[in-house]
Amino acid sequence: MSNVIRGTFVALLLAATSARAQTATARVSLQLDSARTLLFVARGFELRVQQPDAQVELTKNTDTATPDLVRVAESHALLPEVVVEVFDSAAAPLMKLRLTGVVIASEQVALSTTRSSLEQQRIAQQEALSSLTSDYQEAERQLNMAEELGKTRITTRQDLARARDRASDLKQRLDLLKQRQAMLARQLQAMGPVDEMLTLRFQHMDIESR
Numbered sequence: 670m671s672n673v674i675r676g677t678f679v680a681l682l683l684a685a686t687s688a689r690a691q692t693a694t695a696r697v698s699l700q701l702d703s704a705r706t707l708l709f710v711a712r713g714f715e716l717r718v719q720q721p722d723a724q725v726e727l728t729k730n731t732d733t734a735t736p737d738l739v740r741v742a743e744s745h746a747l748l749p750e751v752v753v754e755v756f757d758s759a760a761a762p763l764m765k766l767r768l769t770g771v772v773i774a775s776e777q778v779a780l781s782t783t784r785s786s787l788e789q790q791r792i793a794q795q796e797a798l799s800s801l802t803s804d805y806q807e808a809e810r811q812l813n814m815a816e817e818l819g820k821t822r823i824t825t826r827q828d829l830a831r832a833r834d835r836a837s838d839l840k841q842r843l844d845l846l847k848q849r850q851a852m853l854a855r856q857l858q859a860m861g862p863v864d865e866m867l868t869l870r871f872q873h874m875d876i877e878s879r
Contacts, residue, residue: 693714693755693756693757693758693763694710694711694712694714694755694756694758695710695711695712695714695727695753695754695755695756696708696710696753696754696756697709697710697711697727697751697752697753697754698751698752698754699738699748699751699771700748700749700750700751701737701741701746701748702749703749707734707737707738708734709729709732709734710729711727711728711729711867712728712729712730713726713727713728713729713783714726714727714728714753714755716766718874722870723870723871723872723874724774724868724869724870724871725751725753725766725768725868725869725871726866726867726868726869727753727866727867727868727869728783728864728865728866728867729864729865729867730863730864730865731778731863731864731865735778735865738773738776738865738867739776741773742773742774742775742776742867745772745773746772747770747771747772748771748772748773749769749771750767750768750769750771751767751768751769751771751869751871752765752766752767752768753765753766753768754766758852763878764876764877764878765876765877766874766875766876766877767874767875767876767877768869768871768873768874769871769872769873769874770871770872770873771869771870771871771872772869772870772871773867773868773869774868774869774870775866775867775868776865776866776867776868777865777866778863778864778865778866779863779864779866782864783864784857784862787853787856787857788857790853791850791853791854791857794846794849794850794853795850797846798843798846798847798850801839801842801843801846802843804839805836805839805840805843808832808835808836808839809836811832811835811836812832812833812835812836814832815828815829815832815833816829816832
């Protein structure tokens with residue numbers, strides 16, 4: 670497959686899965702030599718296919734794999750094979766990349782800016798949850814009052830229907846916000862205070878889309 674066709678194919682593939690890939694994670698198997706393979710999980714993934722610098726960029730937490738990755742990067746060793754399996758936020762497989770002729774072109778460690786951003790989102794969500802909870806509780810009180818007045822025919826059916834719709838709408842919004850809050854909490858739990866950024870340059874790539 671030519672570089673132009675390959676680049677077009679990858680661009681279309683990533684565009685088709687972009688909505689699912691926004692929170693993608695990647696499981697990486699990095700073959701050091703015939704006897705040793707390094708395994709780690711990256712929470713950030715980006716593929717660039719423009720030659721001559723075709724590369725994969727990965728962001729991960731610092732972990733037990735970090736010292737080996739630093740040594741390989743410093744030695745500029747040519748790695749026989751790297752397999753990158755990409756999953757969406759629901760852990761559904763998106764694609765599998767098999768890279769050969771790989772060099773770790775860059776390895777950097779820095780304080781996580783993403784975690785700080787997520788912490789700000791968490792605070793904003795907590796404030797929104799508090800406000801929405803108060804609105805929902807008030808809507809429930811108004812609905813209970815409308816139902817009681819409806820028994821004596823003081824309120825109309827339209828007023829009662831509006832009260833029910835208001836309470837139902839707020840309940841749905843509250844449930845959705847709690848789901849987002851739980852998702853954000855899982856992201857924060859999986860994220861350490863320090864990021865490790867890797868750039869893998871490769872000579873050849875095979876793609877299996879899912």
